Amino acid sequence: MSEVLVLVDHVDGKVTKPTLELLALARRLGEPSAVLIGEVADAAETLGKYGAEKVYTVSSAETDFTDYLVAPKAEVLAQLVEKTRPAAVLVPSTGETKEIAARLAVKTESGLITDAVDVDGDGTTTQSAFAGNYTVTAKVTKGTPIITVKPNSSAPEEIGATGTAEAFEVTVPDTAKTARITSSEPRTRSARPDLEGAAIVVAGGRGTGGNFEPVENLADSLGAAVGASRAAVDAGWYPHAFQIGQTGKTVSPQLYVAAGISGAIQHRAGMQTSKTIVAVDKDDEAPIFELVDFGVVGDLHSVLPAATEEVRKRKG
Template sequence: MSEVLVLIDHVDGAVRKPTYELLAIAKRLGEPSAVFIGSADQAAAATEAVTKFGAAKVYTVDDTEIKGYLVAPKAEVLQQLAEKASPAAILITSSAEGKEIAGRLAIKLGSGIITDAVDVQADGDTVVTTQSVFAGNYTVQAKVTQGTPIITVKPNAAAPEEEAGSGTVEEFAATISDGAKTAQIVASQPRKATGRPELTEAAIVVSGGRGTGGNFEPIEGLADALGAAVGASRAAVDSGWMPHTFQVGQTGKTVSPQLYVANGISGAIQHRAGMQTSKTIIAVNKDDEAPIFELVDFGVVGDLHAVLPAATEAINQRKG
């Protein structure tokens, strides 16, 4: 069975949920092999975490030589691993960094690349992906026809599959060229923690738009009751009610949660492009002709300032 390389997405050794989702997908395609690029003292914890979710093998790469540089060195690490292992596919989280790593890697390997997949399946020896394209108007299936398939996958594309077992560990010493060590991070500042899930990774997203009138308290209250992330439409962001990092849409972030709740959002195509691959969609809007209702699984015609506090209270009562 051919290996499927999965690049571990982590923060200081703490493995992020999309990696576990990629491992579940990798099992469909071959033997999951995780790749950890980070500090040597963090490798053991990351290895233990990914083996619990199906990694049969873990390659650990000490990043002492490349720490602080941008993505080019990681692409070279994956290139050298791919040349060694001849994997059936390489899976990477579909983040800004992940897509840049994938693009550089595709050039180095002379391989095809597919980005923003929402599903990946095996069709015999072929890897077939599903994507939402052209501002979400079409769902297409695609496959790589040259080289090793390099695929970036959106968070929430699969359910993590925890299992008992242990994987082998191999330390891999990559040779990084001087050309890959040109752009370097000279300063960074941690983002202020909100206590809520990361927007692109959250299983539930509660968003607000123009209909909030700038008052996001009902949105945040429902989000906290559900353990959800908070999102916003472009209209809300352009009005200065929420920072741009909260924007969901074609010019913001693309999300694909299990549940998306749109409140006071009309449903313009630019917003729909960023959320319509969500598994279940609920909308609250007092305009019963709002375009968002064409897309939803459940719709509530009403004032979000009345509906959401009532829903939040009911949820909190059921929780206990």
């Protein structure tokens, strides 16, 4: 069977859950090989446990990848594609990695599919298109299929193996190093999960009136991430980094709770592939109710605290 390259996404020295999900999808297509750019403790063991038969540990004598943006990473994948001739390349769908995938497609003259929510064994992908009004199936017909997949599109599958680490030395051309990071400042992190990869998201909108405390309390009781609509962000009630929608982040959690969000099509484009959607809004004619699995017509400032209390009570 041919190899299937999976780009490893890692944060704070840990492999992210979307990477483990990709390994499960990769097994449908061939033999998963993880591509690790950077340092992660026990990476081969972790990745092997979830299906990676081989882990390429990438290094360069002249390039520190943390000093650069996406171009050197795209060069790494391009050289690995040239070496291994894989059946496909799977990449997590984030802002950075989608740009890496696009550059890789250009370098290898290959077809690119972004934001897939499923991948079949023959390489056919499923996407949610036109703000979720259509489900589209597509397949790359030229070159090496390069596919970015949304988080929470599949479940990680433990197979209990240990991946074999293989060093891969890459030479990064100067043309890939023209954009350099000159300084960086770590983002203040909370105990909540990352928004794009979270299994549960609680989001607040205009209906919060600027008070996100009920939203945050419910999120914390569920172990969820917090999101916001564009209206809430534009009003200055919540940071832009937490905006969900067409001009913000795209999420696809197992559970999405929309509180005080009317459900404009721009917001729906960023969350409607969620597996289960719950909405709380005072307006029983809000467009969000057309999309939900469960709807509650009521004031979020009353409904959310009651739900939070019940969740905490049941958790003991």
